[in-house]
Amino acid sequence: GENVEQHPSTLSVQEGDSAVIKCTYSDSASNYFPWYKQELGKRPQLIIDIRSNVGEKKDQRIAVTLNKTAKHFSLHITETQPEDSAVYFCAASRGRNAGNMLTFGGGTRLMVKP
Amino acid sequence: DSGVTQTPKHLITATGQRVTLRCSPRSGDLSVYWYQQSLDQGLQFLIQYYNGEERAKGNILERFSAQQFPDLHSELNLSSLELGDSALYFCASSFRHNTEAFFGQGTRLTVV
Numbered sequence: 001g002e003n004v005e006q007h008p009s010t011l012s013v014q015e016g017d018s019a020v021i022k023c024t025y026s027d028s029a030s031n032y033f034p035w036y037k038q039e040l041g042k043r044p045q046l047i048i049d050i051r052s053n054v055g056e057k058k059d060q061r062i063a064v065t066l067n068k069t070a071k072h073f074s075l076h077i078t079e080t081q082p083e084d085s086a087v088y089f090c091a092a093s094r095g096r097n098a099g100n101m102l103t104f105g106g107g108t109r110l111m112v113k114p
Numbered sequence: 115d116s117g118v119t120q121t122p123k124h125l126i127t128a129t130g131q132r133v134t135l136r137c138s139p140r141s142g143d144l145s146v147y148w149y150q151q152s153l154d155q156g157l158q159f160l161i162q163y164y165n166g167e168e169r170a171k172g173n174i175l176e177r178f179s180a181q182q183f184p185d186l187h188s189e190l191n192l193s194s195l196e197l198g199d200s201a202l203y204f205c206a207s208s209f210r211h212n213t214e215a216f217f218g219q220g221t222r223l224t225v226v
Contacts, residue, residue, distance in 0.1 A: 101172065
């Protein structure tokens with residue numbers, strides 16, 4: 001089955017700096033890649049997603065890039081703010097071929113220091 | 115608010131007991147997914163239902179079972195509970211395959 005690896009497991013940045021989180025996936029049939037943000041004790045919230053027919057997607061300070069050939073995708077957060085501090089999870093899905101089951105990476109704990 | 119409702123929010127029970135967690139998906143969503151998140155762990159996929167039928171199965175223990183009812187709500191049954199089953203259990207729903215999945219607020223299960 002699908003295996004998603006996420007790096008780094010923890011990331012500390014200064015407020016205003018950029019943060020980059022990287023994920024690799026194993027199943028070349030995966031075609032949907034969402035990113036979730038989870039604050040302490042709360043539910044994961046979808047922040048951005050990308051499909052395999054797109055190489056890059058941007059939403060304000062957040063962007064995601066996808067390299068299908070290398071089977072990796074990344075989350076980029078610019079101008080980080082203290083409220084960006086949370087655990088971020090990447091995920092991959094083969095879509096209807098696997099019931100849209102999301103396989104999650106292990107998570108990255110992002111700490112933004114004021 | 116994601117529109118996905120889970121009850122109860124907290125549950126404390128003893129080892130060997132059985133509990134039922136409930137999930138109501140967003141209006142119109144046909145897929146329901148169950149995930150387990152242990153302390154400081156990632157999200158482990160348990161099982162998915164689509165329009166009443168089991169669609170995908172992850173690392174779900176035999177002591178665990180789930181179902182989706184005609185009104186599309188879902189229940190996750192955990193039996194013969196062990197201390198290691200203590201975790202946050204999340205339900206998520208999506209409209210159909212390969213679309214955004216929205217999570218409920220989770221049920222925190224503590225087995226003592």
